[in-house]
Amino acid sequence: MTMRNIAFESFRCLSLALVSLFAITAHAMQPMAEEEMGNTLAQDGVSLRLELLINAKPDGSPMNGAAGEEIDCGAPSDPCRFALQFAGRDDKWLVFKGYSGILRINDIRLDAQEQMVGVGSNPAYFNIAKFQGVGGGCLLPGGCTVANLNSLPALRLSYPDTTPGFATGANPAAQVSSGFTSLEIGIILSGVSVEFGNESVGPLANANAPFLGFNVGDVASATAPSKIAIGGNALIFGF
Known part of the structure; x- marks a missing residue:
């Protein structure tokens, strides 16, 4: 199997796995025949929005027992907690209380690129020795040359470019950011204490x-x- 076929097969398997993982219901997935998968072209890709909520609402605030929510992080019992007990420390607990969090990755794109192109364009970061074995022999089937690397297929991971900005002003309420939508991270931990029992x-x-x-x-x-703006491409390939 050629390197091009390996990269294409890897991309196809990864795409199918991601679609299966994030499908809302099993009924939403339709099986594909072998010939349909074989007709998938390199320009076909997937756009993903990944979200992880831990004791949190979509806006990042802790759950408060509102309609449809099973827990209330502000309740006296504080169900939003977890505890650690270490070996040799029986009945002694390190308790993390009132924790909630959100991680959201917006519009990350996976695609295939038939040829990498542009390899070696920045000499400060390009080192052909990375593709050589301990004895100095080339590990690439086509030779350790810029031309060969440029011809290799790759999996492309990309974020669409954004235009982040920040409105300044004397009034803090008017200081609003915009365009920081690629990555959202929020963590709340009310406190950590040592408890016994x-x-x-x-x-x-x-x-x-x-x-x-x-x-x-x-x-x-x-x-x-918190929100972060990310833009650019990363090419992933194997040998």
């Missing part, structure tokens, strides 16, 4: 005051996730 008591205890807490977010509000 068996596994049915220690993880749920509130006998000791917390000594650590943190919040990763945006100045827009106390619970808004």
Whole structure:
């Protein structure tokens, strides 16, 4: 099997796996015949929006028991917690309380590129020795040359370019950012404390005051996730 076929098959398998993983229901997936998959062209790709919510609403704020929510992070029992017990420390717990988080990756694109092109255009970052074995022999079937590398197919991971901006002003309420939509991260941890008791008591205890807490977010509000703008392409290939 040629390198081109290997890259194409890898892209096809990855695309099918991602579609299967993020399908809403099994009924939404339709089987493809072998000839249909074989007719898939290199310009066909997928655009993904990945989202992970932990005890959080879509806007990044902690769940508060509203309609349709199973937990309330602000309840006296504080169900939004987890506890660690280390070996040799029976009935002693490190309890993380009031935690919630959001991770959202917007519009990440996977595609195939028939030829890499542009290899070696930046000498400061290009090193042909990366494709050589311990003894100095070339590991590429077509030779360790710029021309051969340029001819290799690759999996392209890309973000569409954005135009981020920030409105300044004396009034903090008017200082609003825009265009930072590629990646959103928000983490809230009310506190970490040491609690004591068996596994049915220690993880749920509130006998000791917390000594650590943190919040990763945006100045827009106390619970808004931080936002990052990303643009560009990354080519992934194997040999």
